Amino acid sequence: MxxxxxxxxxxxxxxxxxxxxxxxxxxxxxxxxxxxxxxxxxxxxxxxxxxxxxxxxxTQHTNEDLPFPKRESINRELKQKIALKAAELINDGDTIMMDTSSTCLELMEALQDKKGLTIITNSIKIPYNFVNSNFNIISTGGTLRAHSLALVGPVAHDTLQNYYVDMAVMSCKGLSLDKGIMESNEPESELKKSMVKQAEKFILLADHTKFNKTAFIKFCDFFDINYIITDCAPSENWLELFIKFNIQIIY
Structure with a gap:
Protein backbone atom coordinates (compact mmCIF):
# COMPACT_ATOMS: atom_id res chain seq x y z
CA MET A 1 0.00 0.00 0.00
CA THR A 59 -8.15 18.15 15.19
CA GLN A 60 -11.23 20.16 16.04
CA HIS A 61 -12.01 23.86 15.88
CA THR A 62 -14.13 25.39 18.61
CA ASN A 63 -16.88 26.29 16.14
CA GLU A 64 -16.82 23.02 14.18
CA ASP A 65 -20.48 22.19 13.64
CA LEU A 66 -20.82 18.64 12.33
CA PRO A 67 -23.91 17.73 10.28
CA PHE A 68 -26.40 15.51 12.08
CA PRO A 69 -25.83 12.33 10.00
CA LYS A 70 -22.14 12.47 10.84
CA ARG A 71 -22.78 13.13 14.54
CA GLU A 72 -25.24 10.25 14.61
CA SER A 73 -22.56 7.78 13.47
CA ILE A 74 -19.84 8.85 15.92
CA ASN A 75 -19.48 6.75 19.12
CA ARG A 76 -22.96 5.31 18.61
CA GLU A 77 -22.45 2.35 20.98
CA LEU A 78 -21.32 4.72 23.75
CA LYS A 79 -24.38 6.89 23.20
CA GLN A 80 -26.67 3.86 23.40
CA LYS A 81 -25.15 2.86 26.75
CA ILE A 82 -25.53 6.41 28.06
CA ALA A 83 -29.15 6.46 26.85
CA LEU A 84 -29.97 3.28 28.77
CA LYS A 85 -28.58 4.83 31.97
CA ALA A 86 -30.50 8.06 31.38
CA ALA A 87 -33.74 6.13 30.86
CA GLU A 88 -33.47 4.84 34.44
CA LEU A 89 -33.89 8.42 35.71
CA ILE A 90 -37.12 8.98 33.79
CA ASN A 91 -40.50 7.89 35.18
CA ASP A 92 -43.91 7.38 33.61
CA GLY A 93 -45.71 10.69 33.16
CA ASP A 94 -42.57 12.88 33.19
CA THR A 95 -42.36 16.04 31.12
CA ILE A 96 -39.04 16.48 29.34
CA MET A 97 -37.32 19.04 27.14
CA MET A 98 -34.78 17.51 24.75
CA ASP A 99 -32.28 19.05 22.38
CA THR A 100 -31.35 17.87 18.89
CA SER A 101 -28.39 15.72 19.96
CA SER A 102 -27.87 12.24 18.55
CA THR A 103 -27.63 10.97 22.14
CA CYS A 104 -31.16 12.21 22.87
CA LEU A 105 -32.34 10.40 19.77
CA GLU A 106 -30.88 7.20 21.24
CA LEU A 107 -32.60 8.04 24.53
CA MET A 108 -35.97 8.22 22.77
CA GLU A 109 -35.43 4.63 21.61
CA ALA A 110 -34.67 3.59 25.19
CA LEU A 111 -37.86 5.24 26.53
CA GLN A 112 -40.45 3.47 24.39
CA ASP A 113 -41.66 1.26 27.26
CA LYS A 114 -42.41 4.32 29.43
CA LYS A 115 -45.98 5.57 29.65
CA GLY A 116 -47.41 9.09 29.48
CA LEU A 117 -44.18 10.92 28.60
CA THR A 118 -44.39 14.42 27.15
CA ILE A 119 -41.39 15.41 25.04
CA ILE A 120 -40.84 19.06 24.06
CA THR A 121 -38.07 19.39 21.50
CA ASN A 122 -36.55 21.63 18.84
CA SER A 123 -35.45 18.54 16.89
CA ILE A 124 -37.24 17.69 13.66
CA LYS A 125 -35.77 14.18 13.74
CA ILE A 126 -37.53 13.17 16.98
CA PRO A 127 -41.12 13.91 15.81
CA TYR A 128 -40.41 12.25 12.46
CA ASN A 129 -38.86 9.08 13.91
CA PHE A 130 -41.48 8.66 16.63
CA VAL A 131 -44.63 9.79 14.83
CA ASN A 132 -46.29 6.43 15.62
CA SER A 133 -45.09 6.19 19.21
CA ASN A 134 -47.06 6.66 22.43
CA PHE A 135 -45.11 9.81 23.30
CA ASN A 136 -46.86 13.17 23.49
CA ILE A 137 -44.43 15.18 21.37
CA ILE A 138 -44.54 18.98 21.24
CA SER A 139 -42.40 20.72 18.62
CA THR A 140 -41.05 24.16 19.39
CA GLY A 141 -41.47 25.28 15.79
CA GLY A 142 -39.03 27.89 14.58
CA THR A 143 -36.46 28.42 11.86
CA LEU A 144 -34.80 25.26 10.56
CA ARG A 145 -31.04 24.79 10.72
CA ALA A 146 -30.91 22.07 8.06
CA HIS A 147 -27.29 21.29 8.94
CA SER A 148 -28.24 19.97 12.38
CA LEU A 149 -31.98 19.29 11.87
CA ALA A 150 -32.69 21.83 14.63
CA LEU A 151 -35.39 24.48 15.01
CA VAL A 152 -34.14 27.78 16.42
CA GLY A 153 -35.04 31.45 16.67
CA PRO A 154 -37.76 33.57 18.35
CA VAL A 155 -40.65 31.18 17.66
CA ALA A 156 -38.81 28.28 19.28
CA HIS A 157 -37.90 30.46 22.28
CA ASP A 158 -41.47 31.65 22.72
CA THR A 159 -42.77 28.08 22.72
CA LEU A 160 -40.34 27.01 25.43
CA GLN A 161 -41.43 29.89 27.66
CA ASN A 162 -44.93 28.40 27.83
CA TYR A 163 -43.85 25.20 29.57
CA TYR A 164 -42.29 24.16 32.88
CA VAL A 165 -40.99 20.60 32.85
CA ASP A 166 -39.61 17.94 35.17
CA MET A 167 -36.29 17.79 33.39
CA ALA A 168 -34.16 19.03 30.52
CA VAL A 169 -32.03 16.36 28.87
CA MET A 170 -29.35 17.29 26.38
CA SER A 171 -25.79 16.81 25.25
CA CYS A 172 -23.04 19.33 24.47
CA LYS A 173 -19.97 19.88 22.32
CA GLY A 174 -17.50 20.13 25.19
CA LEU A 175 -16.94 20.36 28.95
CA SER A 176 -14.10 22.39 30.40
CA LEU A 177 -13.13 22.53 34.07
CA ASP A 178 -12.70 26.30 33.95
CA LYS A 179 -15.03 27.32 31.10
CA GLY A 180 -18.19 25.29 31.75
CA ILE A 181 -20.49 23.53 29.27
CA MET A 182 -20.18 24.58 25.66
CA GLU A 183 -21.76 24.24 22.24
CA SER A 184 -20.49 24.83 18.69
CA ASN A 185 -23.06 27.39 17.53
CA GLU A 186 -24.97 30.27 19.07
CA PRO A 187 -28.58 29.63 17.89
CA GLU A 188 -28.78 26.16 19.43
CA SER A 189 -26.84 27.26 22.49
CA GLU A 190 -29.51 29.89 23.20
CA LEU A 191 -32.26 27.24 22.97
CA LYS A 192 -30.38 25.02 25.41
CA LYS A 193 -30.16 27.91 27.89
CA SER A 194 -33.92 28.32 27.72
CA MET A 195 -34.50 24.60 28.27
CA VAL A 196 -32.32 24.60 31.38
CA LYS A 197 -34.26 27.57 32.82
CA GLN A 198 -37.64 25.90 32.26
CA ALA A 199 -36.69 22.58 33.89
CA GLU A 200 -36.73 21.38 37.49
CA LYS A 201 -33.67 19.18 36.82
CA PHE A 202 -30.97 19.16 34.16
CA ILE A 203 -29.44 15.88 32.95
CA LEU A 204 -26.35 16.23 30.75
CA LEU A 205 -25.41 13.32 28.47
CA ALA A 206 -21.74 13.38 27.47
CA ASP A 207 -19.40 10.57 26.47
CA HIS A 208 -15.75 10.71 27.53
CA THR A 209 -14.64 12.42 24.30
CA LYS A 210 -16.51 15.59 25.33
CA PHE A 211 -14.46 16.10 28.51
CA ASN A 212 -11.61 18.65 28.52
CA LYS A 213 -12.83 20.14 25.23
CA THR A 214 -13.38 23.80 24.44
CA ALA A 215 -16.16 24.74 22.03
CA PHE A 216 -17.34 28.04 20.59
CA ILE A 217 -19.91 29.26 23.11
CA LYS A 218 -20.82 28.52 26.72
CA PHE A 219 -24.45 27.71 27.48
CA CYS A 220 -24.44 26.80 31.18
CA ASP A 221 -22.39 26.49 34.36
CA PHE A 222 -21.81 23.43 36.48
CA PHE A 223 -24.15 24.68 39.21
CA ASP A 224 -27.01 24.30 36.70
CA ILE A 225 -26.48 20.53 36.38
CA ASN A 226 -28.06 17.80 38.53
CA TYR A 227 -26.79 14.70 36.71
CA ILE A 228 -24.03 13.93 34.24
CA ILE A 229 -24.21 10.57 32.50
CA THR A 230 -21.13 9.34 30.67
CA ASP A 231 -19.56 6.05 29.57
CA CYS A 232 -16.55 5.72 31.89
CA ALA A 233 -15.16 7.14 35.11
CA PRO A 234 -13.87 10.72 34.72
CA SER A 235 -10.50 11.72 36.13
CA GLU A 236 -10.02 12.70 39.77
CA ASN A 237 -10.12 16.45 39.11
CA TRP A 238 -13.50 16.06 37.42
CA LEU A 239 -14.86 13.98 40.30
CA GLU A 240 -13.75 16.68 42.76
CA LEU A 241 -15.58 19.32 40.71
CA PHE A 242 -18.76 17.22 40.65
CA ILE A 243 -18.64 16.88 44.44
CA LYS A 244 -18.13 20.65 44.77
CA PHE A 245 -21.24 21.40 42.69
CA ASN A 246 -23.30 18.51 44.05
CA ILE A 247 -23.56 16.85 40.62
CA GLN A 248 -24.39 13.14 40.55
CA ILE A 249 -22.17 11.34 38.06
CA ILE A 250 -23.44 8.13 36.48
CA TYR A 251 -21.40 5.85 34.21
Missing part, protein backbone atom coordinates in the same frame (compact mmCIF):
# COMPACT_ATOMS: atom_id res chain seq x y z
CA UNK A 2 1.30 3.43 -0.94
CA UNK A 3 1.97 5.89 1.87
CA UNK A 4 -0.60 8.34 0.49
CA UNK A 5 -3.28 5.64 0.45
CA UNK A 6 -2.39 4.55 3.98
CA UNK A 7 -2.60 8.11 5.28
CA UNK A 8 -6.03 8.57 3.71
CA UNK A 9 -7.21 5.41 5.48
CA UNK A 10 -5.80 6.81 8.72
CA UNK A 11 -7.80 10.01 8.17
CA UNK A 12 -10.93 7.93 7.54
CA UNK A 13 -10.36 6.02 10.79
CA UNK A 14 -9.81 9.11 12.93
CA UNK A 15 -12.88 10.80 11.43
CA UNK A 16 -14.90 7.79 12.59
CA UNK A 17 -13.30 7.02 15.98
CA UNK A 18 -11.92 10.50 16.89
CA UNK A 19 -8.82 8.83 18.35
CA UNK A 20 -6.23 6.38 16.99
CA UNK A 21 -3.22 4.49 18.38
CA UNK A 22 0.18 3.93 16.80
CA UNK A 23 0.37 0.29 17.91
CA UNK A 24 -3.03 -0.60 16.44
CA UNK A 25 -2.32 1.19 13.16
CA UNK A 26 1.04 -0.57 12.88
CA UNK A 27 -0.70 -3.94 13.22
CA UNK A 28 -3.57 -2.97 10.92
CA UNK A 29 -1.34 -1.80 8.05
CA UNK A 30 1.52 -4.25 8.74
CA UNK A 31 4.17 -1.53 8.93
CA UNK A 32 6.51 -0.41 11.68
CA UNK A 33 5.40 1.98 14.41
CA UNK A 34 8.03 4.43 13.17
CA UNK A 35 6.33 4.49 9.76
CA UNK A 36 3.01 5.24 11.42
CA UNK A 37 4.57 8.04 13.46
CA UNK A 38 5.90 9.62 10.25
CA UNK A 39 2.42 9.33 8.75
CA UNK A 40 0.90 11.05 11.77
CA UNK A 41 3.52 13.78 11.64
CA UNK A 42 2.66 14.53 8.00
CA UNK A 43 -1.07 14.52 8.75
CA UNK A 44 -0.55 16.88 11.69
CA UNK A 45 1.27 19.33 9.40
CA UNK A 46 -1.82 19.17 7.16
CA UNK A 47 -3.96 20.01 10.23
CA UNK A 48 -5.93 16.74 9.92
CA UNK A 49 -5.08 15.46 13.38
CA UNK A 50 -3.21 16.29 16.58
CA UNK A 51 -0.56 13.86 17.76
CA UNK A 52 -0.75 12.61 21.33
CA UNK A 53 1.31 10.19 23.41
CA UNK A 54 0.87 6.83 21.67
CA UNK A 55 -1.42 8.05 18.92
CA UNK A 56 -3.44 11.02 17.71
CA UNK A 57 -6.83 12.69 18.06
CA UNK A 58 -8.96 14.47 15.52
Missing amino acids: LGMERRQKIVDLIQKDRKIYVSKLSHLFDVTEETIRRDLEKLEIENKLTRTYGGAVL
Whole structure:
Protein backbone atom coordinates (compact mmCIF):
# COMPACT_ATOMS: atom_id res chain seq x y z
CA MET A 1 0.00 0.00 0.00
CA LEU A 2 1.30 3.43 -0.94
CA GLY A 3 1.97 5.89 1.87
CA MET A 4 -0.60 8.34 0.49
CA GLU A 5 -3.28 5.64 0.45
CA ARG A 6 -2.39 4.55 3.98
CA ARG A 7 -2.60 8.11 5.28
CA GLN A 8 -6.03 8.57 3.71
CA LYS A 9 -7.21 5.41 5.48
CA ILE A 10 -5.80 6.81 8.72
CA VAL A 11 -7.80 10.01 8.17
CA ASP A 12 -10.93 7.93 7.54
CA LEU A 13 -10.36 6.02 10.79
CA ILE A 14 -9.81 9.11 12.93
CA GLN A 15 -12.88 10.80 11.43
CA LYS A 16 -14.90 7.79 12.59
CA ASP A 17 -13.30 7.02 15.98
CA ARG A 18 -11.92 10.50 16.89
CA LYS A 19 -8.82 8.83 18.35
CA ILE A 20 -6.23 6.38 16.99
CA TYR A 21 -3.22 4.49 18.38
CA VAL A 22 0.18 3.93 16.80
CA SER A 23 0.37 0.29 17.91
CA LYS A 24 -3.03 -0.60 16.44
CA LEU A 25 -2.32 1.19 13.16
CA SER A 26 1.04 -0.57 12.88
CA HIS A 27 -0.70 -3.94 13.22
CA LEU A 28 -3.57 -2.97 10.92
CA PHE A 29 -1.34 -1.80 8.05
CA ASP A 30 1.52 -4.25 8.74
CA VAL A 31 4.17 -1.53 8.93
CA THR A 32 6.51 -0.41 11.68
CA GLU A 33 5.40 1.98 14.41
CA GLU A 34 8.03 4.43 13.17
CA THR A 35 6.33 4.49 9.76
CA ILE A 36 3.01 5.24 11.42
CA ARG A 37 4.57 8.04 13.46
CA ARG A 38 5.90 9.62 10.25
CA ASP A 39 2.42 9.33 8.75
CA LEU A 40 0.90 11.05 11.77
CA GLU A 41 3.52 13.78 11.64
CA LYS A 42 2.66 14.53 8.00
CA LEU A 43 -1.07 14.52 8.75
CA GLU A 44 -0.55 16.88 11.69
CA ILE A 45 1.27 19.33 9.40
CA GLU A 46 -1.82 19.17 7.16
CA ASN A 47 -3.96 20.01 10.23
CA LYS A 48 -5.93 16.74 9.92
CA LEU A 49 -5.08 15.46 13.38
CA THR A 50 -3.21 16.29 16.58
CA ARG A 51 -0.56 13.86 17.76
CA THR A 52 -0.75 12.61 21.33
CA TYR A 53 1.31 10.19 23.41
CA GLY A 54 0.87 6.83 21.67
CA GLY A 55 -1.42 8.05 18.92
CA ALA A 56 -3.44 11.02 17.71
CA VAL A 57 -6.83 12.69 18.06
CA LEU A 58 -8.96 14.47 15.52
CA THR A 59 -8.15 18.15 15.19
CA GLN A 60 -11.23 20.16 16.04
CA HIS A 61 -12.01 23.86 15.88
CA THR A 62 -14.13 25.39 18.61
CA ASN A 63 -16.88 26.29 16.14
CA GLU A 64 -16.82 23.02 14.18
CA ASP A 65 -20.48 22.19 13.64
CA LEU A 66 -20.82 18.64 12.33
CA PRO A 67 -23.91 17.73 10.28
CA PHE A 68 -26.40 15.51 12.08
CA PRO A 69 -25.83 12.33 10.00
CA LYS A 70 -22.14 12.47 10.84
CA ARG A 71 -22.78 13.13 14.54
CA GLU A 72 -25.24 10.25 14.61
CA SER A 73 -22.56 7.78 13.47
CA ILE A 74 -19.84 8.85 15.92
CA ASN A 75 -19.48 6.75 19.12
CA ARG A 76 -22.96 5.31 18.61
CA GLU A 77 -22.45 2.35 20.98
CA LEU A 78 -21.32 4.72 23.75
CA LYS A 79 -24.38 6.89 23.20
CA GLN A 80 -26.67 3.86 23.40
CA LYS A 81 -25.15 2.86 26.75
CA ILE A 82 -25.53 6.41 28.06
CA ALA A 83 -29.15 6.46 26.85
CA LEU A 84 -29.97 3.28 28.77
CA LYS A 85 -28.58 4.83 31.97
CA ALA A 86 -30.50 8.06 31.38
CA ALA A 87 -33.74 6.13 30.86
CA GLU A 88 -33.47 4.84 34.44
CA LEU A 89 -33.89 8.42 35.71
CA ILE A 90 -37.12 8.98 33.79
CA ASN A 91 -40.50 7.89 35.18
CA ASP A 92 -43.91 7.38 33.61
CA GLY A 93 -45.71 10.69 33.16
CA ASP A 94 -42.57 12.88 33.19
CA THR A 95 -42.36 16.04 31.12
CA ILE A 96 -39.04 16.48 29.34
CA MET A 97 -37.32 19.04 27.14
CA MET A 98 -34.78 17.51 24.75
CA ASP A 99 -32.28 19.05 22.38
CA THR A 100 -31.35 17.87 18.89
CA SER A 101 -28.39 15.72 19.96
CA SER A 102 -27.87 12.24 18.55
CA THR A 103 -27.63 10.97 22.14
CA CYS A 104 -31.16 12.21 22.87
CA LEU A 105 -32.34 10.40 19.77
CA GLU A 106 -30.88 7.20 21.24
CA LEU A 107 -32.60 8.04 24.53
CA MET A 108 -35.97 8.22 22.77
CA GLU A 109 -35.43 4.63 21.61
CA ALA A 110 -34.67 3.59 25.19
CA LEU A 111 -37.86 5.24 26.53
CA GLN A 112 -40.45 3.47 24.39
CA ASP A 113 -41.66 1.26 27.26
CA LYS A 114 -42.41 4.32 29.43
CA LYS A 115 -45.98 5.57 29.65
CA GLY A 116 -47.41 9.09 29.48
CA LEU A 117 -44.18 10.92 28.60
CA THR A 118 -44.39 14.42 27.15
CA ILE A 119 -41.39 15.41 25.04
CA ILE A 120 -40.84 19.06 24.06
CA THR A 121 -38.07 19.39 21.50
CA ASN A 122 -36.55 21.63 18.84
CA SER A 123 -35.45 18.54 16.89
CA ILE A 124 -37.24 17.69 13.66
CA LYS A 125 -35.77 14.18 13.74
CA ILE A 126 -37.53 13.17 16.98
CA PRO A 127 -41.12 13.91 15.81
CA TYR A 128 -40.41 12.25 12.46
CA ASN A 129 -38.86 9.08 13.91
CA PHE A 130 -41.48 8.66 16.63
CA VAL A 131 -44.63 9.79 14.83
CA ASN A 132 -46.29 6.43 15.62
CA SER A 133 -45.09 6.19 19.21
CA ASN A 134 -47.06 6.66 22.43
CA PHE A 135 -45.11 9.81 23.30
CA ASN A 136 -46.86 13.17 23.49
CA ILE A 137 -44.43 15.18 21.37
CA ILE A 138 -44.54 18.98 21.24
CA SER A 139 -42.40 20.72 18.62
CA THR A 140 -41.05 24.16 19.39
CA GLY A 141 -41.47 25.28 15.79
CA GLY A 142 -39.03 27.89 14.58
CA THR A 143 -36.46 28.42 11.86
CA LEU A 144 -34.80 25.26 10.56
CA ARG A 145 -31.04 24.79 10.72
CA ALA A 146 -30.91 22.07 8.06
CA HIS A 147 -27.29 21.29 8.94
CA SER A 148 -28.24 19.97 12.38
CA LEU A 149 -31.98 19.29 11.87
CA ALA A 150 -32.69 21.83 14.63
CA LEU A 151 -35.39 24.48 15.01
CA VAL A 152 -34.14 27.78 16.42
CA GLY A 153 -35.04 31.45 16.67
CA PRO A 154 -37.76 33.57 18.35
CA VAL A 155 -40.65 31.18 17.66
CA ALA A 156 -38.81 28.28 19.28
CA HIS A 157 -37.90 30.46 22.28
CA ASP A 158 -41.47 31.65 22.72
CA THR A 159 -42.77 28.08 22.72
CA LEU A 160 -40.34 27.01 25.43
CA GLN A 161 -41.43 29.89 27.66
CA ASN A 162 -44.93 28.40 27.83
CA TYR A 163 -43.85 25.20 29.57
CA TYR A 164 -42.29 24.16 32.88
CA VAL A 165 -40.99 20.60 32.85
CA ASP A 166 -39.61 17.94 35.17
CA MET A 167 -36.29 17.79 33.39
CA ALA A 168 -34.16 19.03 30.52
CA VAL A 169 -32.03 16.36 28.87
CA MET A 170 -29.35 17.29 26.38
CA SER A 171 -25.79 16.81 25.25
CA CYS A 172 -23.04 19.33 24.47
CA LYS A 173 -19.97 19.88 22.32
CA GLY A 174 -17.50 20.13 25.19
CA LEU A 175 -16.94 20.36 28.95
CA SER A 176 -14.10 22.39 30.40
CA LEU A 177 -13.13 22.53 34.07
CA ASP A 178 -12.70 26.30 33.95
CA LYS A 179 -15.03 27.32 31.10
CA GLY A 180 -18.19 25.29 31.75
CA ILE A 181 -20.49 23.53 29.27
CA MET A 182 -20.18 24.58 25.66
CA GLU A 183 -21.76 24.24 22.24
CA SER A 184 -20.49 24.83 18.69
CA ASN A 185 -23.06 27.39 17.53
CA GLU A 186 -24.97 30.27 19.07
CA PRO A 187 -28.58 29.63 17.89
CA GLU A 188 -28.78 26.16 19.43
CA SER A 189 -26.84 27.26 22.49
CA GLU A 190 -29.51 29.89 23.20
CA LEU A 191 -32.26 27.24 22.97
CA LYS A 192 -30.38 25.02 25.41
CA LYS A 193 -30.16 27.91 27.89
CA SER A 194 -33.92 28.32 27.72
CA MET A 195 -34.50 24.60 28.27
CA VAL A 196 -32.32 24.60 31.38
CA LYS A 197 -34.26 27.57 32.82
CA GLN A 198 -37.64 25.90 32.26
CA ALA A 199 -36.69 22.58 33.89
CA GLU A 200 -36.73 21.38 37.49
CA LYS A 201 -33.67 19.18 36.82
CA PHE A 202 -30.97 19.16 34.16
CA ILE A 203 -29.44 15.88 32.95
CA LEU A 204 -26.35 16.23 30.75
CA LEU A 205 -25.41 13.32 28.47
CA ALA A 206 -21.74 13.38 27.47
CA ASP A 207 -19.40 10.57 26.47
CA HIS A 208 -15.75 10.71 27.53
CA THR A 209 -14.64 12.42 24.30
CA LYS A 210 -16.51 15.59 25.33
CA PHE A 211 -14.46 16.10 28.51
CA ASN A 212 -11.61 18.65 28.52
CA LYS A 213 -12.83 20.14 25.23
CA THR A 214 -13.38 23.80 24.44
CA ALA A 215 -16.16 24.74 22.03
CA PHE A 216 -17.34 28.04 20.59
CA ILE A 217 -19.91 29.26 23.11
CA LYS A 218 -20.82 28.52 26.72
CA PHE A 219 -24.45 27.71 27.48
CA CYS A 220 -24.44 26.80 31.18
CA ASP A 221 -22.39 26.49 34.36
CA PHE A 222 -21.81 23.43 36.48
CA PHE A 223 -24.15 24.68 39.21
CA ASP A 224 -27.01 24.30 36.70
CA ILE A 225 -26.48 20.53 36.38
CA ASN A 226 -28.06 17.80 38.53
CA TYR A 227 -26.79 14.70 36.71
CA ILE A 228 -24.03 13.93 34.24
CA ILE A 229 -24.21 10.57 32.50
CA THR A 230 -21.13 9.34 30.67
CA ASP A 231 -19.56 6.05 29.57
CA CYS A 232 -16.55 5.72 31.89
CA ALA A 233 -15.16 7.14 35.11
CA PRO A 234 -13.87 10.72 34.72
CA SER A 235 -10.50 11.72 36.13
CA GLU A 236 -10.02 12.70 39.77
CA ASN A 237 -10.12 16.45 39.11
CA TRP A 238 -13.50 16.06 37.42
CA LEU A 239 -14.86 13.98 40.30
CA GLU A 240 -13.75 16.68 42.76
CA LEU A 241 -15.58 19.32 40.71
CA PHE A 242 -18.76 17.22 40.65
CA ILE A 243 -18.64 16.88 44.44
CA LYS A 244 -18.13 20.65 44.77
CA PHE A 245 -21.24 21.40 42.69
CA ASN A 246 -23.30 18.51 44.05
CA ILE A 247 -23.56 16.85 40.62
CA GLN A 248 -24.39 13.14 40.55
CA ILE A 249 -22.17 11.34 38.06
CA ILE A 250 -23.44 8.13 36.48
CA TYR A 251 -21.40 5.85 34.21
